Amino acid sequence: MSYLSHISSIAASWLNAISTDGVLISAVFALVGVASTIMIRLIVRTIRSLLKRKNQKSKVNVLRFHSEEAVAIALAKYIADLSVKFIKENGSFSVVLSGGTLIDTLRKLLEPPYIGSIDWSKWLIFFLDERVVPLNHLDSNYKLALDGFLSKVTIPKSNIYAINDKLSPQDAADDYENRIKQQVNKSKLKRSGNSEFANFDLMLLGMGPDGHVASLFCWHFQRFERTRWVTFIKDSPKPPSRRITFTFPLINAASEIAMVVTGEDAADAVKIALSKTTNSSCFPLPVEKVSPAGTLTWFLDKEAASGLSG
Numbered sequence: 001m002s003y004l005s006h007i008s009s010i011a012a013s014w015l016n017a018i019s020t021d022g023v024l025i026s027a028v029f030a031l032v033g034v035a036s037t038i039m040i041r042l043i044v045r046t047i048r049s050l051l052k053r054k055n056q057k058s059k060v061n062v063l064r065f066h067s068e069e070a071v072a073i074a075l076a077k078y079i080a081d082l083s084v085k086f087i088k089e090n091g092s093f094s095v096v097l098s099g100g101t102l103i104d105t106l107r108k109l110l111e112p113p114y115i116g117s118i119d120w121s122k123w124l125i126f127f128l129d130e131r132v133v134p135l136n137h138l139d140s141n142y143k144l145a146l147d148g149f150l151s152k153v154t155i156p157k158s159n160i161y162a163i164n165d166k167l168s169p170q171d172a173a174d175d176y177e178n179r180i181k182q183q184v185n186k187s188k189l190k191r192s193g194n195s196e197f198a199n200f201d202l203m204l205l206g207m208g209p210d211g212h213v214a215s216l217f218c219w220h221f222q223r224f225e226r227t228r229w230v231t232f233i234k235d236s237p238k239p240p241s242r243r244i245t246f247t248f249p250l251i252n253a254a255s256e257i258a259m260v261v262t263g264e265d266a267a268d269a270v271k272i273a274l275s276k277t278t279n280s281s282c283f284p285l286p287v288e289k290v291s292p293a294g295t296l297t298w299f300l301d302k303e304a305a306s307g308l309s310g
């Protein structure tokens, strides 16, 4: 790339020789040289990252069940099997939880055989997104997970990474991102092979009827974030408005993602995402940007899958 600066300086010296105002012309050429070098670097970097993303093809499984109960049963087995696998491989199992209906769908893990056989002491829990409210507030995803799941298993408290609820959305996002980075630096979490981002073992995602995942919504720029690990939103279309959220690069650096979707409300978004039909109002839907380094497994009940053929 430096040949551009070189050419600019040769041209500048020619003009310098023929111009009475050579200093000005040299400065202009030097500036043009620097600007074009920067632009070419940016273009090359963008093309490289687009190619990398194109090459990152997830393995996708779509599992359809006759009822929400059957989804809950299959999900528990899938999670328990991954727990054994990752604990064997890494000595720990890093799990990222969504809020919403997902927490109730985890209920079969609280029953035999899983409750007694899973090595809960090795689990590390993070939150995919969180509402910036006190942790004991009814809107808190942490409270939802604590009441419905975490208080009923023996995961050490120090392995549960709640957000700092005393901070503003921006500071809470920075703080959560830094805490995840610290765990990577201490090797408690792995780093992704393809990127700088943390590589969580399993992310459990829910999806809203509008196709949002985490707190990444249509018509909101957070879903285009490329460098941050965790970002914030102050005008979430779904209340409460102030939230923090993992970004897509961090989500897509995961080894396994389960997309757990139940109920008729979600059928349109599921159809758009899985039958690749286009959607005039928001393209692509946030859920369509979920494309992990590893495997994406959809868990759908009959209602959620009702728009799919077959």
Ligand SMILES: O=C1O[C@H](COP(=O)(O)O)[C@@H](O)[C@H](O)[C@H]1O
Residues within 6 Å of the ligand: 097, 098, 099, 100, 101, 102, 128, 129, 130, 141, 205, 206, 207, 208, 209, 212, 213, 214, 215, 238
């Ligand atoms: O606001 C949120 O919504 C999504 C979807 O929730 P659901 O109740 O429709 O399953 C959830 O995944 C996210 O964590 C939450 O903050």
